[in-house]
Amino acid sequence: MAIIEVSNLKKSFGQLDVLKQITFNVNKNDVVAVIGPSGSGKSTMLRSLVHLEEINGGSITVSGEPLVKEGVYSKPQEVKRITSKMGMVFQHFNLFPHLTVKENLELPPRLVKKESPEDIQKRSSELLGKIGLADRASAYPANLSGGQKQRVAIARALMMNPEILLFDEPTSALDPELTGEVLEVMKALAEEQMTMIVVTHEMGFAREVANKVMFMDNGEIIESGHPSELFTNPKNERTKAFLTRSL
Numbered sequence: 001m002a003i004i005e006v007s008n009l010k011k012s013f014g015q016l017d018v019l020k021q022i023t024f025n026v027n028k029n030d031v032v033a034v035i036g037p038s039g040s041g042k043s044t045m046l047r048s049l050v051h052l053e054e055i056n057g058g059s060i061t062v063s064g065e066p067l068v069k070e071g072v073y074s075k076p077q078e079v080k081r082i083t084s085k086m087g088m089v090f091q092h093f094n095l096f097p098h099l100t101v102k103e104n105l106e107l108p109p110r111l112v113k114k115e116s117p118e119d120i121q122k123r124s125s126e127l128l129g130k131i132g133l134a135d136r137a138s139a140y141p142a143n144l145s146g147g148q149k150q151r152v153a154i155a156r157a158l159m160m161n162p163e164i165l166l167f168d169e170p171t172s173a174l175d176p177e178l179t180g181e182v183l184e185v186m187k188a189l190a191e192e193q194m195t196m197i198v199v200t201h202e203m204g205f206a207r208e209v210a211n212k213v214m215f216m217d218n219g220e221i222i223e224s225g226h227p228s229e230l231f232t233n234p235k236n237e238r239t240k241a242f243l244t245r246s247l
């Protein structure tokens with residue numbers, strides 16, 4: 001079953017065509033690694049999925065519901081409901097600095113007001129345990145390491161029970177010794193069958209955890225396939241050149 005279907009997605013900034021007719025699907029339980037050089041449109045692609053960017057043409061469907069169909073967006077309340085099926089984790093964490101870890105987790109579901117505070121608290125404690133930060137519930141983001149902050153950002157995204165998690169270079173802002181703890185949390189989610197799209201430079205993670213790799217260059221998906229195929233036997237010259245530089 002497709003969680004995300006993208007067809008002929010186009011996005012420009014002024015004269016600059018950043019995404020040129022992109023088409024791909026993400027199925028339930030897929031872990032899709034998106035790789036490619038800086039400026040190739042990876043972030044713009046993820047941001048378009050959650051409507052942080054307005055696209056200029058094409059369609060995006062989330063679990064069978066149209067977010068945008070041939071360039072025409074659904075009604076604002078529909079767009080809000082459909083994008084809320086997706087959770088996003090950013091390179092720079094984007095935690096609320098004036099809130100504690102626990103408050104960071106609990107604020108988004110509280111704003112939606114669909115659940116009791118008890119249910120929300122129960123889930124935040126469970127998730128803090130899961131990311132190994134049960135003892136830091138009352139800490140403020142400024143007093144956490146980068147790796148801890150990113151684990152909190154992942155837990156916060158999970159608080160909304162998303163159908164899919166999108167990661168935009170989740171370890172790129174971290175000191176090398178802190179990337180492992182974040183990748184471990186992501187790997188555990190993959191093992192629990194979480195559907196994910198991960199923009200990453202971590203080729204080891206892509207190879208080990210992803211079941212599909214998409215190589216983007218200059219606003220296009222140049223090549224995609226299973227990591228065992230794409231990493232060992234890339235077909236396109238641009239993919240080969242990129243992998244030679246990255247591995």
Ligand code: ADP
Binds near residue numbers: 013016018039041044
């Ligand atoms: P990547 O994430 O692969 O590095 P981006 O999606 O960030 O690539 O950027 C793709 C291209 O779009 C780049 O040329 C970038 O300069 C341009 N771009 C991204 N965001 C904007 C924006 N808000 N306004 C103008 N150009 C942008």
Ligand code: MG
Binds near residue numbers: 042043044169
């Ligand atoms: Mg980017």
